[in-house]
Amino acid sequence: MTETRAAVLVESGRPAPYAESRPLEVSGLRLDPPGPGELLVRVGAAGLCHSDLSVINGSRQRPLPMALGHEAAGTVVETGEGTEFAPGDAVVLAFVPACGHCERCVGGRPALCGPGARANGAGTLLGGGRRFVAPDGTRPNHHLGVSAFAEYTVVSARSAVKVDADLPPEIAALFGCAVLTGAGAALYSAAVVPGDSVAVFGLGGVGLAALLAAKAAGASTLVAVDVVAGKRELAARLGATHTVAGGPDAVAELRELTGGGAEKVIDTTGVAPVLEQAYAATRAGGTTVTVGLPDPSAPLTLPALSLVAEERTLRGSYLGSCVPRRDVPRFIAMYRAGNLPVDALLSHRLTLDEVNAGFDRLHSGEAVRQVITF
Numbered sequence: 001m002t003e004t005r006a007a008v009l010v011e012s013g014r015p016a017p018y019a020e021s022r023p024l025e026v027s028g029l030r031l032d033p034p035g036p037g038e039l040l041v042r043v044g045a046a047g048l049c050h051s052d053l054s055v056i057n058g059s060r061q062r063p064l065p066m067a068l069g070h071e072a073a074g075t076v077v078e079t080g081e082g083t084e085f086a087p088g089d090a091v092v093l094a095f096v097p098a099c100g101h102c103e104r105c106v107g108g109r110p111a112l113c114g115p116g117a118r119a120n121g122a123g124t125l126l127g128g129g130r131r132f133v134a135p136d137g138t139r140p141n142h143h144l145g146v147s148a149f150a151e152y153t154v155v156s157a158r159s160a161v162k163v164d165a166d167l168p169p170e171i172a173a174l175f176g177c178a179v180l181t182g183a184g185a186a187l188y189s190a191a192v193v194p195g196d197s198v199a200v201f202g203l204g205g206v207g208l209a210a211l212l213a214a215k216a217a218g219a220s221t222l223v224a225v226d227v228v229a230g231k232r233e234l235a236a237r238l239g240a241t242h243t244v245a246g247g248p249d250a251v252a253e254l255r256e257l258t259g260g261g262a263e264k265v266i267d268t269t270g271v272a273p274v275l276e277q278a279y280a281a282t283r284a285g286g287t288t289v290t291v292g293l294p295d296p297s298a299p300l301t302l303p304a305l306s307l308v309a310e311e312r313t314l315r316g317s318y319l320g321s322c323v324p325r326r327d328v329p330r331f332i333a334m335y336r337a338g339n340l341p342v343d344a345l346l347s348h349r350l351t352l353d354e355v356n357a358g359f360d361r362l363h364s365g366e367a368v369r370q371v372i373t374f
């Protein structure tokens with residue numbers, strides 16, 4: 001039995017400012033030892049992602065109470081039976097556990113693992129269990145098999161990727177969600193190649209990771225779109241060739257800059273009408289990729305004819321269409337070589353007790369990637 005402090009989402013839909021409404025309660029919990037195929041992990045750092053905010057504000061419904069957080073790096077402390085990990089291993093946690101046996105895992109698409117998605121939906125670990133125990137004996141749900149806003153967490157070994165121990169945890173954590181999702185969207189889902197014109201809508205952690213990866217892949221024209229001026233300035237420093245203010249004029253401006261639309265357009269805003277803009281800003285023959293997770297009730301309206309007559313592709317991208325065990329090490333190697341400088345995404349370092357205020361900063365657009373360090 002391990003004692004840990006953890007941030008538990010007790011109710012969704014409380015109004016911002018969250019520093020006052022405090023939807024996340026930081027308190028002491030106990031953790032059961034890891035079961036078969038599980039790991040007890042000491043969390044080194046955990047990032048704040050918009051997908052957490054969507055659970056907090058209620059646009060994404062999850063079973064509550066839930067120990068929140070899904071982007072993290074840490075160190076294995078104890079292993080259950082039958083894992084290939086050992087105490088002391090440095091790990092990055094991915095937010096879809098991959099069973100390794102289902103049709104999609106075997107087919108090379110672990111981001112769509114069936115048992116992984118079912119466990120994530122139910123708020124359990126891959127094996128079906130819940131390992132946190134509250135003082136009243138109830139068991140909070142796990143968030144995407146990770147529950148990273150905690151000093152210690154128990155995860156399925158199928159959620160973990162072994163990495164080099166010398167990487168600072170606040171950098172390593174970014175690879176678990178922002179980098180896998182953003183870089184994967186650019187390199188795999190959009191398949192950016194040298195000479196492509198690329199536009200990225202939304203310059204949060206995910207969008208800037210997509211921008212950096214598109215640059216690394218050789219995009220010649222690289223347009224960064226956001227409603228927040230400071231994020232456009234950061235994108236320009238990171239290699240965007242042009243920036244465009246998000247809003248009603250963005251499409252016309254983008255079409256002008258790219259001579260009729262970009263070849264690859266990546267939407268990371270999570271706003272359905274912006275995805276419509278991203279589609280409109282894609283040229284004939286081009287590809288629009290979205291990683292945004294809008295409110296489940298939001299519809300999407302597109303000119304249906306254009307899909308065929310202009311041979312367009314519209315692609316959703318979950319976890320960047322990545323294979324975490326292949327791509328976390330691959331993207332870390334790109335970072336080490338200087339080709340994916342994702343440390344630039346890190347805008348704030350927080351303590352666990354500042355987690356609610358951190359979500360105010362994400363909500364307002366002030367922060368890019370904030371990381372809680374332990």
Ligand SMILES: NC(=O)c1ccc[n+]([C@@H]2O[C@H](COP(=O)([O-])OP(=O)(O)OC[C@H]3O[C@@H](n4cnc5c(N)ncnc54)[C@H](O)[C@@H]3O)[C@@H](O)[C@H]2O)c1
Pocket residue numbers: 048049050051052054177178181201202203204205206207225226227228231246247268269270271274290291292293294317318319320362365367368
């Ligand atoms: N597909 C996946 O696997 C996956 C993984 C992680 C996150 N997500 C989703 O990706 C999205 C981005 O996550 P994030 O953590 O980077 O979020 P974020 O809040 O940090 O970034 C979103 C950005 O979009 C910008 N934006 C909002 N409206 C805009 C508009 N009209 N025009 C241009 N820009 C606009 C915001 O200013 C912000 O900078 C979220 O929807 C999140 O839930 C998906």
Ligand SMILES: [Zn+2]
Pocket residue numbers: 049050051052070071177178
């Ligand atoms: Zn995320």
Ligand SMILES: [Zn+2]
Pocket residue numbers: 098099100101102103104105106110112113114115116
């Ligand atoms: Zn599977």
